[in-house]
Amino acid sequence: MLVLQILINGLLLGGMYILLAQGLNLVFGVMGVVNLAHGAIITVAGLFTFWFATHTQLNPLVLLPVVFVAMLAIGALLQRSLLEPLAGVGRKSELLSLMITFGLSYVLVEIGLDVFGSQYVSLPNLQTTWSLGGLTINEALVAAGVLGAAISGALQIWLRHTDSGKCLLATSQNRIGAVACGIDVSRMRCIAFAIGSSLAAAAGVLIIMVIPLAAQTADSLTILAFVVVALGGLGDYRGAALAAVVLGIAQSAVGYYGGGDAESVVPYLLFILFMILRPQGLGRAVQAQ
Amino acid sequence: MSFERDTLGRQLRNRLTPAAAAFPSRGRQAYRAVAGLTMLAVLAVAPLLSSGYVLQLATDILTFVALAYSWNLISGFTGYVSFGQVTFFGMGAYATAVMVLHTPIPWYLAIPIAVLLAAMAALLLGAVMLRLRGIMFALGMLGLARILAVVAANWSFAGGAVGLTLPAQLTPNAVYAGAWAAALIAFGLNAFYMRSGLGLSAMGVRDDEGAAQALGVATGRVKILTFVLSALAPAAVGGLVAWNRSFIDPTSAFDPNMDLQLVVFTLFGGIGTLWGPLLGTLVLMLVGEQLWAYVPELQLALYGGLVIVVVLAFPGGMVGLANRFGWLLRRPIFAPRSFPAAIVPPPAPPSRPPDDTILEVRDLSVHFRGIVALDTLSFDVRRGESVSILGANGAGKTTLFNAVTGFVVPSEGSILYQDRPVAGLAPFQRARQGIARTFQIPRLMESMTVWENVLLAAQHGRLSRRALEQTAWALHITGLAPMWLESIARLTPGQQRRLELARSLALGPTLVLLDEVMAGMTRDEQEEIRGVLRRLPEFGVAAVAGIEHVISAIADISDRMIVLDHGKKIAEGAPAAVLRDPVVIQSYLGEVR
Numbered sequence: 001m002l003v004l005q006i007l008i009n010g011l012l013l014g015g016m017y018i019l020l021a022q023g024l025n026l027v028f029g030v031m032g033v034v035n036l037a038h039g040a041i042i043t044v045a046g047l048f049t050f051w052f053a054t055h056t057q058l059n060p061l062v063l064l065p066v067v068f069v070a071m072l073a074i075g076a077l078l079q080r081s082l083l084e085p086l087a088g089v090g091r092k093s094e095l096l097s098l099m100i101t102f103g104l105s106y107v108l109v110e111i112g113l114d115v116f117g118s119q120y121v122s123l124p125n126l127q128t129t130w131s132l133g134g135l136t137i138n139e140a141l142v143a144a145g146v147l148g149a150a151i152s153g154a155l156q157i158w159l160r161h162t163d164s165g166k167c168l169l170a171t172s173q174n175r176i177g178a179v180a181c182g183i184d185v186s187r188m189r190c191i192a193f194a195i196g197s198s199l200a201a202a203a204g205v206l207i208i209m210v211i212p213l214a215a216q217t218a219d220s221l222t223i224l225a226f227v228v229v230a231l232g233g234l235g236d237y238r239g240a241a242l243a244a245v246v247l248g249i250a251q252s253a254v255g256y257y258g259g260g261d262a263e264s265v266v267p268y269l270l271f272i273l274f275m276i277l278r279p280q281g282l283g284r285a286v287q288a289q
Numbered sequence: 290m291s292f293e294r295d296t297l298g299r300q301l302r303n304r305l306t307p308a309a310a311a312f313p314s315r316g317r318q319a320y321r322a323v324a325g326l327t328m329l330a331v332l333a334v335a336p337l338l339s340s341g342y343v344l345q346l347a348t349d350i351l352t353f354v355a356l357a358y359s360w361n362l363i364s365g366f367t368g369y370v371s372f373g374q375v376t377f378f379g380m381g382a383y384a385t386a387v388m389v390l391h392t393p394i395p396w397y398l399a400i401p402i403a404v405l406l407a408a409m410a411a412l413l414l415g416a417v418m419l420r421l422r423g424i425m426f427a428l429g430m431l432g433l434a435r436i437l438a439v440v441a442a443n444w445s446f447a448g449g450a451v452g453l454t455l456p457a458q459l460t461p462n463a464v465y466a467g468a469w470a471a472a473l474i475a476f477g478l479n480a481f482y483m484r485s486g487l488g489l490s491a492m493g494v495r496d497d498e499g500a501a502q503a504l505g506v507a508t509g510r511v512k513i514l515t516f517v518l519s520a521l522a523p524a525a526v527g528g529l530v531a532w533n534r535s536f537i538d539p540t541s542a543f544d545p546n547m548d549l550q551l552v553v554f555t556l557f558g559g560i561g562t563l564w565g566p567l568l569g570t571l572v573l574m575l576v577g578e579q580l581w582a583y584v585p586e587l588q589l590a591l592y593g594g595l596v597i598v599v600v601l602a603f604p605g606g607m608v609g610l611a612n613r614f615g616w617l618l619r620r621p622i623f624a625p626r627s628f629p630a631a632i633v634p635p636p637a638p639p640s641r642p643p644d645d646t647i648l649e650v651r652d653l654s655v656h657f658r659g660i661v662a663l664d665t666l667s668f669d670v671r672r673g674e675s676v677s678i679l680g681a682n683g684a685g686k687t688t689l690f691n692a693v694t695g696f697v698v699p700s701e702g703s704i705l706y707q708d709r710p711v712a713g714l715a716p717f718q719r720a721r722q723g724i725a726r727t728f729q730i731p732r733l734m735e736s737m738t739v740w741e742n743v744l745l746a747a748q749h750g751r752l753s754r755r756a757l758e759q760t761a762w763a764l765h766i767t768g769l770a771p772m773w774l775e776s777i778a779r780l781t782p783g784q785q786r787r788l789e790l791a792r793s794l795a796l797g798p799t800l801v802l803l804d805e806v807m808a809g810m811t812r813d814e815q816e817e818i819r820g821v822l823r824r825l826p827e828f829g830v831a832a833v834a835g836i837e838h839v840i841s842a843i844a845d846i847s848d849r850m851i852v853l854d855h856g857k858k859i860a861e862g863a864p865a866a867v868l869r870d871p872v873v874i875q876s877y878l879g880e881v882r
Contacts, residue, residue, distance in 0.1 A: 036428075082597060096600050098424045100601070103549075103594065104597060110590030114586050219435060223432050264439070275417060275418070275429050275432075
């Protein structure tokens, strides 16, 4: 029964992690950049959700589509103004883009700190727990896990079964090949960053229901997302989904036996292991270039 | 060490250019040195005599100058951008604090010991972290700093999340003096990199790590050494600050905001430059000090925004802007005042039998996941011989060169260079033993002058008079002497190929592998390369040229020709005979009807 409990919690946590990492993966695949502002977008979206829900008493989930669409526009704007100018500068473009997202993350985090303060907050909504034959299941975790997995699944269907999605996928697999097929790669970069940002924002809306957030947690969320992506193989969406579930289960198991501190160390430990064992790592992504 | 090299350079300058020998007057240099030192002394003493506020500000500025210069070393020179230099600051802080609390070691020993410990940690970490490239290294360092903060927060010996309280012992004056020392050391290291072979190698790693390996640069060692050096000042400063505040905790010791400050100060001043970190720190901290009084909560957001603005609008920073007016330009490393008039050719090759085999390729096969790039290829090259390898695109020429130079591991077969197997030797070791190469698409060091590109190869990891002579000779023989101080961007494609050739000759090779050395050249340019290739035997250099198109230009200067088709050797012999071979004509030039 205990094992089942841990598995269910881990699975639901994993569902949320899939969404958390999906945007980072998409941006990396298409633009070759690890978006260091990813965690900041998640955090700011989460804190905004908290603010909105506590002031309006509405269900935070109604914000999900609104935040998603708003972030699409903001993401597109950010990509066009900050990152696209660097796309043409050759070998150094990736490092320079990384610096831009580094700066951007601070801008977002500090704005978040000024507007929302530095205290950890978590939404009190959806805190019903269901008892099911000895298992206790948290409503918010179910909502976050299921919605997270569903949004990620929808993205996968779009990427693999529609023309516009396939163009994006093609660009992430082989940029030059995509150009040769007449795909407007610059537009794809914009779309990728816009969708990547809105996925991050959606993840923020869900996470705030489960995990307490504060502006300063932004970095650890970026690292968490990166760990998921790196474990699954950069640019490999199925691998990332599997990694997210594994991480979720590992974390919920460690959390049960070792407490909260140990739980929060799990992603970092995996991060170190990844760096040591697979420094050239990124298996498929590297070969695809 | 640096003194010796400097003297050597000066001697050489004088020896090579007697007319200019009197130019840099020693009197003027001494005057400038005295003036500079006086200014430094005034700057150093003034804060001590004024208010505590000024002393604190001066200490803060010096602290960040030291940190920014250290960050510049690893991120600016080797191009490995680190978002976690605070790691070493925190290590220094904790090591010092623990020593102070648990041992009777006095502070002036505790801090150097902390620096030593941080350097050892950097050595171990560097071996792992520097295997990561580009953005992965940046991200790895970011994660490392966070991990150490978590470790410190959960380690009760180090005070856990609460932190450690130190007995307040260190006076502001002592901290100030220590910060001066750290800043001077960090600046000194940058200055050394700006004018030494090590700095040249680091810049080679930044511009093109693979090409640097091929030119004999021990890239791994250069990176790790730079990483270790970049840890010294942060560790010292960490110890000083911990003691000055007489309190440390994980959040302040591994403060991620500190990395933002290093990045923004250095970028604003000019990354990879000698004066950038100093200018950026001075300007932003002095201006910032006024500004933050009004909007204290926006400081980090504005810094973040400034990173974006600098990267997008003026990536060279303040020094980059100054360069446009001809100020603060980087001086080419070990360039004499004018191009050496006396050209010293390389020492004559050892007189050995003319049929002395230097390269033996035996049954060499290279597979890439099922694709056979080279298939049981065997051939020899003798000293001073000129061999051309003919083959269409994809025939395996570049793979062969990559296998011989160590960039590709053979699947089967062996390669013997001067009767010794080369398996297991890194590319830079093979280069230093005399296997030189050029690349199909020239891979020149973009941020360097023509002179430095060649010197990088000539130095063999250590600058010597011989390296300077070899550089001058290689530029002379390839006809590049007139543009020796040009930047790479101003060379024509033909000149770029000649520079690749000059670089490979500067290694002092016995064997040069030329990948498509004449592709895309005009007749005149081809003639210039042919002139150089014809002279190679007199220096004991064997040339193996991979050729796809310009067969006529290479046939008459080749002793022997080998034809590859889909990784297999289909013909070998004298060029005239090979080119008439029906098998060659059929596979390479087309069906005979």
